[in-house]
Every structure is written in structure tokens, then in C-alpha cells.
Amino acid sequence: MAIDQHAARAADPALGPVISVRGLGIRFRRNRTARRDFKDLFAGRHRRTLPGEFWALRDVSFDVQPGEAIGVVGRNGQGKSTLLKLVAQVLLPDEGEVHVAAGVAPLIEITGGFVNDLTVRENVYLTAGLHGMTRAEIDARYDEMIAFAELEEFQNTPYKHLSSGMKVRIAFAVVSRLEEPILLVDEVLAVGDKAFRDKCYRRIDELLAGGRTLFFVSHSDRDLRRFCRRGLYLDRGELLLDGPIDEVLARYDADHGPE
């Protein structure tokens, strides 16, 4: 059902790409060396690869049109989450450019901003506020967030007393209510019970139907096929294939065997 709607608004080239990635590269140290000299630290962007460093991503380029739903495919440690973080701009590239033309709702480490000693209510206002919502906007959506997380009874409970499932529920409820045009999802949905997972999926369907752009990292073929039309296949930091999701998954299975 959702698929038809995706197709209807998948391509609207008049608006131009909402995410534009050009020659993207980022490198990390392979191991944590004790010594690090000042010159190295202040060197900024340079193309030279230093000993003990590797490129987690290199020469990655692609465009995302508004309303597209893109799945990122690859084995562990091939740069999927790093790519997502670069698009979310919580990491900065060593070479190349990332342009994101609209606001981003990052479902990455969604419980990160929550504070143990504050109540659920205080945490909702804090996290939503840090993601850029005004007080009035949070007021208007507060009841909906609590209802979605099914935490009506726990609004004044300190966050640390919630179960781990409840913590993820309230975090997802807040971040998925940000109403930003771009949604970045990094396997957060792997947690929580089945009923809540279904609810999260319905929420993402709704957001997609409302014209949001989705950037999705997952190991689940089913989820990838359900949400995405287009796939990016990353291997050893390289973008091997950028095409329809079925083609990308077929290539991935051919390379690594079906899971």
C-alpha cells in the first residue's frame, strides 16, 4: 500500500536534491595510539593518509531527491553508520562535501540526550528543545508523544526508573515527532517488543506518505524492501552500487550469500 505512494512522489526533480554528497571521504585511526603530536591534530583536512589510519569511506557521491527512501546495505564495519552520521552532520568529512538542504530528524542514539535524574516530562521538553522545537510546539505535541510511547502513567517518573523498552519508546516518540523533512534511521527499530516495532513502522510509513525523505540503515532485507525504493551498497568504504533496492540486495546476496 505504501509502495504506490512512494512511487507517486519519488521523483520531483524540480526541487533539486535534498541531500547531495560529493567525493566524500573520512578516515579514522586504526588503533588508539598513546602519542599524538600537535601538528597532526591541527592539520585539518589533508589527502595524505597517515600511518595507522584507514579510510572508512572514500570517494562516495550520490544525490537524494525529496521524498526518496534510501536503504544503505553492507556488512558490519563497511561504513554504513559512518555515512549516516556524516549526513546527520554529527561527523565532519576529511574530504568532499555533504550538503543537506533541509532539517534532519536523526534517529541515531536516540536516547542519548535523556537525563536519568529528570522526569519523563522534563526529558521530553529537553530533548525536543535541543532538536530545535519551540516550547509552544512541544506543548502542542506533548500529549501525542506520551500517548505514542504509552507512558501516560509515568510522566512524572524519573527517567532512570523506566524499563529499557520504555526508554526507547519515549525517545522514538519524541524524535519521530520532530516533523523534519529528512529522517535518518540507524537500526533503532531492532529494540522494543513486536507491538511497538509495528507501531514504529506505521509511524515511518505515515512520515513517508507525508513526503519525508528517508535514509535507512538496516540488516533486515524485509525492512529495506518495505520502506526503500533505492539502495546504496557499501563495501570497504566504497560505494559499489547505487540502484533499485532489489538489485542492490541481489548483488549483496551474491557477494556474501543470503543471510
Added chain:
Amino acid sequence: MTATVDAPLSSRSRGPVARYLRALWLLTTRDLKVRYSTSFLGYLWSVLDPLLMAGIYWFVFVLVFQRDVGEEPYIVFLLSGLLPWMWFSGAISDSTRAFTREAKLIRSTTIPRTIWVAQLVLAKGLEFGFSLPVLALFAILGGAHLTWSAPLFLLAILVQAVLTLGLGLIVAPLVVFFRDLERAVKLLLRFLFYASPIIYGLTDLEHLGLETVGAFNPLAGIFSMYRGAFFADQVDPFAIAVSAGLALLALGIGLLVFRRTIRSVLKAI
């Protein structure tokens, strides 16, 4: 499919400055809320700490050593240096943990990253503000009077905020790579406490011939402005000019260091 999806929010049209200030305020009040909701004495701690320290120094320097430094009433003289010192040292030592403490939040939000230092300076600054009634109380009890230079008190707050922010922006990213710096900073702060005119005044260095050298400690000029509110002859224009210049220099270097290192910091946390 239900149609509960609203139009994208309008808030993104607000300026970046408004967003910066709002995030800064949210984080600062968050820390105060946590502090005051988890401890029984809450606000009293921001007053008790300097009071106890002032009591100790008063005992040592007035009763034991028969002090001949500072001015009368000494407790006002002492507190007007000690309270801002606690702001400075608290913010600097907190900034050694600015990134490690907030690592999860920094990895998941795009808030302008100087906020992680600025919020510490603001939080300690607010605590400094909350402790000012104690200073006022002792000034009234001790019979100290405001002088013509009282407005310098406000300028002192501004210069101190700039200086502390600048130094924090240098310390915070470097600690991520050089963990030893955390302990080095603690040691340096302890040294700086006695090297700064807190329990004595800048004028007390005169007979040692160290007055000019002492003025190049940016805190000397700042404390001289705070003290000017009650003791007119503590105002030292040369020291004030030096500290204002050094504060701006620290902020400039701080922003530069921060900008150059943030890429590596984000990878490391």
C-alpha cells in the same frame, strides 16, 4: 493510512542565534535542575561552599597570621575575590570533561559545538550570581560601602566570561587527545589560586616588586574591578586593560583551536 502528519514546523526559520541561545539555556537549566532535584540542600550548596572556604581563610589570615594584607572589612575583600575565583576554576575544571561527559548527546545532535563549553561557563556563572547575596549580606554587616567604581563589577563579569570561555575552548578539545592535561589543569588551578590576588590584593605585591608581573595574570585585573565596588584604591587601570586584552586574545585563540580540532574530536568521542 491516517493523516496525522502535520506540515513541517516553522521553527527552523528562526535565526541561528536564537537557536544557539535556546539550546544553551536548555542545557544550563538542565544541569541546575538535576543538581537541585537530587540534593536535599540544593541551592544552599552554592552558598555553603564559598562560605566555608571564606571562614577558613578568615581564621587563618585574620586570627592566626595577624594579617597585614587586603582591606577592611577583610571578609568582603576576600569574598569579592573568592566568589569569582570559584566561577573561574569551576568552569575550567569542568571544561576538561566537556566532551566526555556529553559524548552521547554530541554524537546524536547538531547543536553548535561551542555550546558544550559555553554551557559550563554559564552554569558556573549563574552559581556565582546566586552566591552574590552572601557578599551583599557581609558588605551590609561589615559596613562596607559601594564606591563610584561599582559599575566596574558588571564589566568584570563580562571580561571574566570572555576569558573563561576562551580558555575553556582551548582546554576542552585538547583534553580529548591528551588525557594528562586533565590533571595538569587541576594542578595549574591550585597554583593559580595562590598566584592570583584573592587572599591578598594586587597592591600587596608592591613591596616585593611583583606588581607589574602580577598584572599580567588576567585574573588580577578582573578581581581588581570586582573589588573596586567596595575598595576604590583596588582599581588598577593598567591591570584591567591587560586583562581585557588577554581575555579577547584567549577567546580568539580558543575559537581557532576549537575550529581546527573539532573534526578530530568528533571522531574520537
